[in-house]
Amino acid sequence: MWADTILSLRQELLVAVIIFLLLFIKVGAAAYRTEVILHLVNLLLLVNFALGFWEYRDSILFNGMFHTNKLLVLEKNILNLGTLIISLQAYSWLKDHRQATEFYILLLSTLMGFFFMISSGNLLMFYLGLELSTIPLTALSSFDLEKRQSSEAAMKFILSSAFSSGLLLFGISLLYGATGTLSFDIIAQRLDGSAFQLFAFILILSGFAFKISAVPFHLWTADVYEGSPITVTAYLSVISKGAVFFIFIQTLYTVFKPMAGNWYRILVLLSVLTMVTGNLFALRQNKLKRLLAFSSIAQSGFILAGITGSSRAGDASVIYFILVYIFSNLGAFGVVSFISTQTGRESIDDYKGLYATNPLLSWIMALSLFSLAGIPPTAGFFGKFFLLMAGAGKGNYVFIGIAALNMVISLYYYLRVIKAIFMDSQPQPIGKLKIPLLPNIAFLVCLGGIVVMGLMGWVYDYIYSLSIGF
Amino acid sequence: MNQVPLSHILFVSTALFFIGMYGLFTRRNMITMLMSVELILNSVNINFVAFNRYLYADKLEGVFFTLFIVAIAAAEAAVAIAIIINLYRNLHSIDVEAADEMKF
Numbered sequence: 001m002w003a004d005t006i007l008s009l010r011q012e013l014l015v016a017v018i019i020f021l022l023l024f025i026k027v028g029a030a031a032y033r034t035e036v037i038l039h040l041v042n043l044l045l046l047v048n049f050a051l052g053f054w055e056y057r058d059s060i061l062f063n064g065m066f067h068t069n070k071l072l073v074l075e076k077n078i079l080n081l082g083t084l085i086i087s088l089q090a091y092s093w094l095k096d097h098r099q100a101t102e103f104y105i106l107l108l109s110t111l112m113g114f115f116f117m118i119s120s121g122n123l124l125m126f127y128l129g130l131e132l133s134t135i136p137l138t139a140l141s142s143f144d145l146e147k148r149q150s151s152e153a154a155m156k157f158i159l160s161s162a163f164s165s166g167l168l169l170f171g172i173s174l175l176y177g178a179t180g181t182l183s184f185d186i187i188a189q190r191l192d193g194s195a196f197q198l199f200a201f202i203l204i205l206s207g208f209a210f211k212i213s214a215v216p217f218h219l220w221t222a223d224v225y226e227g228s229p230i231t232v233t234a235y236l237s238v239i240s241k242g243a244v245f246f247i248f249i250q251t252l253y254t255v256f257k258p259m260a261g262n263w264y265r266i267l268v269l270l271s272v273l274t275m276v277t278g279n280l281f282a283l284r285q286n287k288l289k290r291l292l293a294f295s296s297i298a299q300s301g302f303i304l305a306g307i308t309g310s311s312r313a314g315d316a317s318v319i320y321f322i323l324v325y326i327f328s329n330l331g332a333f334g335v336v337s338f339i340s341t342q343t344g345r346e347s348i349d350d351y352k353g354l355y356a357t358n359p360l361l362s363w364i365m366a367l368s369l370f371s372l373a374g375i376p377p378t379a380g381f382f383g384k385f386f387l388l389m390a391g392a393g394k395g396n397y398v399f400i401g402i403a404a405l406n407m408v409i410s411l412y413y414y415l416r417v418i419k420a421i422f423m424d425s426q427p428q429p430i431g432k433l434k435i436p437l438l439p440n441i442a443f444l445v446c447l448g449g450i451v452v453m454g455l456m457g458w459v460y461d462y463i464y465s466l467s468i469g470f
Numbered sequence: 471m472n473q474v475p476l477s478h479i480l481f482v483s484t485a486l487f488f489i490g491m492y493g494l495f496t497r498r499n500m501i502t503m504l505m506s507v508e509l510i511l512n513s514v515n516i517n518f519v520a521f522n523r524y525l526y527a528d529k530l531e532g533v534f535f536t537l538f539i540v541a542i543a544a545a546e547a548a549v550a551i552a553i554i555i556n557l558y559r560n561l562h563s564i565d566v567e568a569a570d571e572m573k574f
Contacts (some may be wrong), residue, residue, distance in 0.1 A: 022499050124535055131542045135549050151557040152569040158550045159503055162495055165546075167509035169539065172485055173517035173532075180526045182535065223572045 008059045008068050011076050011148040012119075014048045015112045019105055026101045034100050038091060041104050042438070045084040045165060045311060052077030060121065064183055067121040071466040075246045075319065076115050082239045082326040083111050086443035089334040092233040093341045103143060106136040107235065114243035118250070123172050123182040126247065130168075130211075134161050141228035153227025160210065160220040168207025173201035184255045191258040201259055205266065212300050215273040222281070225293035230340055233289060234333035237296040242322040249307050251316050253332045253470050260310055260470075268399050273428050275301030275406040282413045287347050288336050291413060292329070295372060298410055300389055305403045309390030315467035317386035320460050324371065324383040327449030331368030334443055335361050342433050353429035354421045361433070362421045371450045373414040374407050379454035386460065479520040486513035500554045504547060506561045511543045 006013060018041060025032060057071035087107075094100040117129030138161060142154030176182060178197045179190040191197055193347040206217060213221040217380060225233045278298030285291040306317045338361070340346050355362040373379030384407065392400045435443070453459060484555055493506030515536045522532030554564055561568050 118555060124538060127535075128538060128542070131546070135542075135546055138553065139549050140555060145556055146560070148560045149571055151560050152571055154553045155500065155557050155566075155569060158546070158553055159507070161495075162504075162507040162546055162550065163510070166487075166490070166507055166514070168515070169511065169514040173514045173521065176518065176532060176535070177521040177525065182531050226572050309558075377484070405566075447563075 005061060007056050009050050011048060011113045011114050012112055015108050018044045019108050022101050022105050034095060037101055038094055045087060048078050049084060049270055060456055065122045065125045066119050066393045068119055072119050075118055078323050079114055079239050079243055085330050085442045085445055086231060086234050088438045089337055091438040092436055093231060101216055106140050109136040116244055118246045121184050140232045141224055143229050149227040153224045157218050157224045164207050164210030167203050171200045171203030193259055208248050212241055213297050214270045214300055218297050221297055222290050222293040226289045230337040238326045238329050245303055245318060249315055253468055264308055267304055271301050271304035274400055276465050279406055279409045289346055302384060305391040306387030309393045310470050311393050312467050312469045313390040316464040317390040317464050321383035321387050324379040324453055327446045328371035328380050329370045331364050331446035335365045338439060343430055348417055348420050352420045352424040352426040357432045364447055366418050369414040369418055373411050378450050382454040400450055476520060476524040483513040483516040498566050500566055504550050508543060511539055515539055
């Protein structure tokens with residue numbers, strides 16, 4: 001009985017163990033060197049990643065509060081892999097940071113919140129998981145305590161996320177009033193599409209839209225991404241967004257399935273607005289962090305296009321795209337983060353002539369940006385292709401046409417960065433930088449993911465075989 | 471005993487929700503904005519308790535949810551105030567208009 005519970009909760013429990021271990025290290029008398037702590041956490045995250053490959057039977061725990069099955073284990077493993085890559089990339093930043101332990105305690109709390117959130121089978125559990133991840137994340141974004149931009153970003157983040165969870169909660173309370181239960185399965189049986197339930201659904205949807213930064217609710221994104229420490233920005237843009245997309249698509253496809261006709265039209269509208277606005281704003285950015293922020297808004301639009309497919313392919317393509325997106329976005333963020341910690345330079349003009357001094361970093365950046373833009377040999381192309389194919393399953397070809405046109409617009413700003421790196425020059429280019437071992441491993445993992453993932457067809461097939469149908 | 475009908479209570483909670491929203495959008499002081507968010511959360515609490523008491527009195531799911539919301543709202547307020555204090559140290563102001571370093 002106990003063994004069964006522990007084995008089903010293995011990923012969450014190991015993350016909790018790391019958090020408690022760090023707490024004890026922090027309050028204990030013995031002083032450890034920061035490097036030791038960093039290596040320990042990275043090693044344990046690697047163990048957790050390996051645990052995710054160990055198959056254990058599906059189960060439902062705590063009266064239906066917590067579900068686990070192969071798909072959820074895979075999703076958690078994707079998030080865990082992303083966190084490990086970010087942690088490796090942050091090595092050179094955290095090595096000299098006084099508060100590295102606190103950084104990991106907060107970071108892993110959010111990760112555990114996401115794990116519980118995507119496993120939840122109950123609105124209460126879902127809300128608790130969401131808040132367990134949101135509150136430490138806001139604290140993380142103000143981690144550069146002396147920087148004005150960082151605390152400004154944290155203020156904007158916590159006010160907007162508190163407001164969005166207010167909206168979400170109001171929707172949940174109305175849904176509870178309409179159906180009389182908090183359990184996902186029973187809600188799905190009792191939904192009939194009345195106006196009252198529709199209002200509750202729209203409030204919940206806007207709560208979600210805040211977290212995934214879909215367009216009418218995206219205003220916090222660029223500022224928070226720019227102001228936060230860049231490691232946190234990378235975490236926000238892939239892990240946080242990916243986790244919310246996982247639970248979003250699950251609730252849409254299972255809980256709100258009776259309202260499919262209603263949410264299809266809302267999602268199409270949100271998706272078009274998100275892609276167009278994200279792309280148009282990205283065109284005029286000169287800071288790389290802001291450019292990547294708007295590009296990540298635009299990518300949310302593409303993911304929403306995949307979700308509108310409302311089919312098994314829709315679910316599979318979204319999970320596959322997030323896996324690819326982790327590699328490509330973390331590749332780009334890794335380079336920006338590395339150069340920013342070493343030299344403090346972040347604008348596109350600073351990257352002119354980077355190829356002459358740092359060819360390896362230039363190639364990683366170029367391949368990541370190609371993958372984000374969706375250029376064929378890279379994995380990003382296949383990700384976008386599957387998303388649009390899933391979206392096209394509904395036969396709304398005008399919408400898919402708009403999405404395809406948006407991919408062309410996005411090429412402009414991605415190529416602008418690549419042009420600056422490879423073709424332009426400047427009087428004081430960024431000097432030659434030596435990459436330490438751990439960030440180097442992270443870069444190689446990202447590079448491998450981008451180049452090889454698209455060629456390995458079985459990855460998509462495996463995800464498809466696990467995905468939830470509609 | 472004459473009971474207050476459910477619709478009256480829902481009217482109060484919805485009014486509270488929109489007052490909170492209005493306050494969040496119009497106030498420029500960060501602490502007041504935080505208070506507005508708390509108003510929104512309290513309107514949710516009233517909703518849960520009222521629905522539980524009037525419609526589904528056989529189970530206590532709504533009341534439990536309220537307890538969790540109260541606890542989490544406290545945690546959120548603690549982190550928010552910590553962030554605002556830190557911002558005050560950097561900007562010497564808690565007016566949101568002062569925090570305008572990043573735009574567009």
